[in-house]
Every structure is written in structure tokens, then in C-alpha cells.
Amino acid sequence: MSLEQFKNRNIGEQNYKMLDIEHRPEKSWDRFKQAFGRSIKIELFIGLAVTFGIMIRTLFRGETHTIRYPFEKIPISRRYRAIHEMKRLLESGNYRCIGCGLCEKICISKCIAMDTRYDENQRKEVSEYTINFGRCIFCGYCAEVCPELAIVHGDRYETASEQRASFALFEDMLTPIDKLKSQKEYPGFGAVSPNADDNIKKTPLAY
Amino acid sequence: MTTFAFYFFATLITLLFLVTVLSRNVLYAMTALAAGMVLISGLFFMLDAAFLGAVQLVVYVGAVMALYSFAMMFFDANKDIKERNGSAVTVFLLGGAIAVMLVVIFTAPLIGQGVASLYPPAEGATNPQAVGLVLFTKYLVPFEVAAVMLLVAMISGIILAGKKMDFSLSVVEATKSIDSKTIDNMDNTEKKGDK
Amino acid sequence: METTMIHEVTWVGVAIKALIAMLIVSAVAGFGTYIERKVLAWMQRRPGPSHVGPFGLLQLAADGIKLFTKEDFIPQYSNRLIFSIAPVITAATAFIALAAVPIFPDFTFPEWIPLLGGVFVPSIAADIDVGLLFILGAMAAGLYGPLLAGMSQQNKWGIIGAARTAVQFLSYEVVTGLSMLAPIMLVGSLSLVDFNNYQTGGIASWMIWQQPLAFVLFLIAGFAETNRTPFDLLEHEAEIISGFVTEYSGLRWGLFFVGEYANMITIAVLASVIFMGGYSDFMLIPGWLMMGLKVTFFFFLMLWVRASWPHVRPDQLMWLSWKVLMPLALLNVVITGIVVMVTA
Structure with missing residues (x-):
């Protein structure tokens, strides 16, 4: 498809109905008939019936569209990108982050700052990890780029807080150690899809 | 009280x-x-x-x-x-004179012999009925004349106001800057329009 | 029926009646805002006010507190005196009009009540024999409120609202008068008590069966008179911000709406007394309850229409009033006149 075709493509079904705007009554008698017909036409009263029916349904069948927000919340999409979470390894309880720095590198608003060092076992560990949520645009690149699925987007979208630094520290985002049991494998943004195995080939040994 | x-x-x-x-x-x-x-x-x-x-x-x-x-x-x-007052003295004197005249005209009969109603309201009639009785018997002619005069005023008002009803000043203003050819077209469409 | 017993109308009775009418109407006018919000919400699939008190009933108190504590603001370049008295005109005339409206049937306080025992309370505070005209005049004078408010506040939306007030007044006033004229010819009186007594014989004697056209015309004009939705031109938010109330806040703003709701009740009472049998008893239902039911129905109708129908432009209202409704009303008057002449 060329660009021209792409721009001119038809989206959706083209069953528009043109209104007969040109046709206007010319004589005053015709205009009177039109006004009279419009005011007497049953449509006006059908409108009344519709609203009355909706009132009955709202009152007696509880069909409202209102979500009483602080008391009830609608489930958000799994791919919703809210405040970040840092995950732990389910077996050892250690944090998953390997300090590779990819998220810091890819962050387009430069809001992730991390510092790493070697611990006593010569393993890399994260000594400092913060996200400046005043700058974060929640693009999701960090979660997408993370090779360990360590940084993910959670479902915490109510971000009003007393200070700017809330939620921003590594400890704030990390799953608490006592909640490890309830940590679920993250299915959302940046996670591998359920059929990921079908989409990749086995890496040959010779590589 | x-x-x-x-x-x-x-x-x-x-x-x-x-x-x-x-x-x-x-x-x-x-x-x-x-x-x-x-x-x-x-x-x-x-x-x-x-x-x-x-x-x-x-x-x-x-x-x-x-x-x-x-x-x-x-x-x-x-x-x-x-x-804009030309002369305050003239205005004051004229206005005062008219006011004094009116007062004299209306108080003279009161002071003179007292006022009695020429057509006392019918016995037992309520207020609107009394007015109606007098209006449609004794004062029928002035009443009808007043009605005709009001009708004349209304019709002349409609004629005066309705003379240029199809003439839209905003259309003229909008087309002033465009050349005369477009104005002709606009005029034609105006006539064909919903008026 | 103890028709032989003639009660003396004392000033105590009239004062009590005025007090009752005043209290009930201002309470209902306040409560009406709650009802309106609830009904409109239900018709739009919302629950409406529901947080303050049971079913949101105390929302009224919350609104009142808010209105009381709001800053009373007068714009710098406005005409301060006129700006201040305009809301009072609306509210006051609405209640003055109620003086000649019969709301409940006559009753006498039972003897066992101390102080007030045996006091006769008339159905109407001031039974002047031109009740209808008086109500019309008082309600028309109420339109000076919006007009003065719009003109005094040095705000272009206010001025447009004021201009629309004049347009609306000049449109509907003729229709109101002419549509009432035909029932007046049938009853032969301008007093609303006579209207009520004309239709005491059950549903079949209601004026609405004799004058259906006048009823419809009166309702339409009443909607315009109370500034309700198909004709809410004065303060239509989508077009002219708030029209004449643009610069108002706090209690002054509230007064306009007390007046508007009182006018709604007056129109509802008028429609029920003139066309729907008024406060006469209906089978087992006592008159005062009947009246309450009818007024409630008309009040609900106003909200119902507001939820359902779009509003018209000022020129459309004028067109409708002068070119459609007024000829129809005249025709109705002529036909009624012929019928009255033939049958009399």
C-alpha cells in the first residue's frame, strides 16, 4: 500500500446518510405545517418515554453508569502503565535487578538514576536507584528493555502524595520481603507474551 | 389605616x-x-x-x-x-406652569361641588363585571375607537419594521471587501435563501 | 358538607395562611433543587446526590451552608444599588403572586389547640376577585429581577441575558393571557376559588376536558414564564455563560433560584386549579392531598421535559409564540365564545 492509498483508505463502514438540508419549506403555510408537525409529532413524546424508561431502569434495576470512585474502582488494563514496581526472585527473595543500567540508558526523560557496586561476592548490586516521578512520562521503555523483568509498571495510579519523593526510592518500589508470597508473575507491559516460546527459535549450540 | x-x-x-x-x-x-x-x-x-x-x-x-x-x-x-438644557429657567417655568395647571384642573371640581359618579356600579356586580358593564354599554364607542387606534399603531409598526426585513446588514458588511461579482452572487443566494 | 356554616375570616387566619404558604413554598422550593437534581440524575443514568445524609437528603443543608459562606461579590463597575435589589425583586414577587393562589382547602383549627383553637384559615390569603390577573401581573413584575440584574452588572453575558428576558416576556405574555381567557369565559370569574368550585364534580368536570387546547397553551407559556428548559434562554449555560446571573454569587444567586422555584410551584398550582379540579376532594383522597399530588405531577413534568427536550433559540420562541400559539389561542377564545353564546 502506497502512502497515498494509505491516507485515502476507508475506515469503518461507509453507511452515512446524507441529511436533506437543502429542502426547506418556502411558503409560510409550509413552514407552519413543518413547525406544527414537529411539535405534535410523536417523536417528542417518544423522547419523554425514553427518559422515563431510563429513570425506571435506574431506580428499580440499578442500571447506572456511575462508579462511586473512592469506594469502588474499575479494574484497569494489565498493560496500564502506572507507578513502577521492582520485583523479587520468587525462589531466593533477592531482588531481580542486576544493575545492567539499560533502563537508565533508555529513559527518554532521564528520570532514572542508578548507582552500582560490587559486593563482597563480586556480584553487582544496586546501591542507589531512584526514579524522579516529577519527570517520568510513563512511556514504559524501562519495563520493556529490562532483561530480567525486574522493573515493571504496577497498577497504582493514585499518585497524589505529600512529597515529591514518595514512591521514588528503590525500597518503596521493591516488593516487601514479607509480601513475597503474594507477588505474582507480572503479565503486563514489558512481560513476555504467553506464546513467547512459539515465536522464537532455539538458539543453536554453535553460537 | x-x-x-x-x-x-x-x-x-x-x-x-x-x-x-x-x-x-x-x-x-x-x-x-x-x-x-x-x-x-x-x-x-x-x-x-x-x-x-x-x-x-x-x-x-x-x-x-x-x-x-x-x-x-x-x-x-x-x-x-x-x-443638554438650553435654559434651566425656561424649562423650570414651563414645567412648573403645566404642573400647576394640571393640579388646578383636577382639584377645581373636587373643591367646587364634589364629584359624584355618573354611572354608579351596578348592584351586586363584582369588580370586573362592573367595569365590563360600563365599558360595553356607556363607553362602547371610545372603547372601540381605542381598539382601532391600537390596531392602526400595530399595523404601522409592523410595516415600518418589516420594510427591510430581508436586508441583512451583516451580509453586506462581510462582502464589502470582496469584489462586486461575489456580491451579486451573494445577493442572488440571499434571495433564494430561506427568507 | 356544612355549607350553612359561615366562617369569619379573621386577620389571624389570613396571617396563618400567609405563613403556611410562605413556609411550605420556601421549604418546597429548597427541596425542589434536591428533587430536580435527583430526577435529572435518574433520567441520565446517574444516582444523583447521595453522599450527604441518607439518600443525599442533607445535600440541601450542604448547599445552603455553601451559599451562606460564599463571598458576596459585587463587580467593580456595576451599578451597586440595582445589582443588590434585583434578586430581591425576583424572590419577593414570586411570593407576592402566591398571596392570591389557593394552595389548600379552607380549614378550621380544632378547638383543643390552645391559642389557635377555632381559628378559620381560608384557602387563599387574599381572595381578591381578580386573582388571576393579579397573579399574572405579579409574576410579570418578577421578570424585572433578571432584567435589572443583567443590565446592572456591566457584563456582556448579563446584557444578553437581560435582552433575552425582554424578548421572552414579550413572547409568552400574550399567550398566557389568551389561553387563560377561554376558561375565564366559561367560569365567568377571575377568582381562583370560583375556578375550583366550578370543577367539584369529579374528574369529568375538570376544565381540561373542555379546554384541552388552552391547557396545552397555558403549559407552554408557563414553561416560558418560569424559565424552564425548552425556553431557558435567560441563563442558558452553553450559549451565554449564565446570562443574568453571571456575576452573582452566594445568597444573592440563591434568591434568584428561590424565586424561580416558587414561580414553578405557582404555575403548577395554577395549572391544577384552573384545569385539573384544584383542591376539591376526589373520592377518598382529601383535597389537600389531591392538590399536593397534582402540583407534584406538574413539578415532575417540568423536570421530565428538562431531561428530555432540547431548548429553542430566542427567535424561535418568539416565532412560536406570535405565529403559532397566539392564533391558536385566539381561535380557542372565539370558538369558546360562540359555544358560550349558543348554550347560554
């Missing part, structure tokens, strides 16, 4: 009409006029002429409302109006 009410109403009405005449602010003048008209109906109610009182209320409320719409069109309601 009635005397007190009369003087109360009379003072208020006089004050309000004074404001109407003396104020330079359109808004004050119009509001005082409307309030005065409403209060005059209070005088009618006091005289047990309830029908006339209600008519006063209905008619003058509408009339002053129409005056208001003129005031809205012609004046900035919140600014004082500069009045």
Missing part, C-alpha cells in the same frame, strides 16, 4: 417619579418608573378597584419592559447621560 396607607403610597410614588425625572442614570430612571407604576396599582387596590389595579400592574409592567429594551439599545445603562 387607609389614610396612612394612602400617604405612604403617595410619598413613595412621588419620590420614585422624582427620581425618574431627575436621575441621569437610565437604569435608575427606568427602575424608579417601573416601581412607581407598580405602586400606583396599590392606590387602586386601596380604592377597592381591584380590577383596575391588576390591569395597571399587567399593562405597565409590560410597557416599561419594552421601554427597558429601548434603553438597552440606545444607552450604556451604567453611565450617566449628558443632558
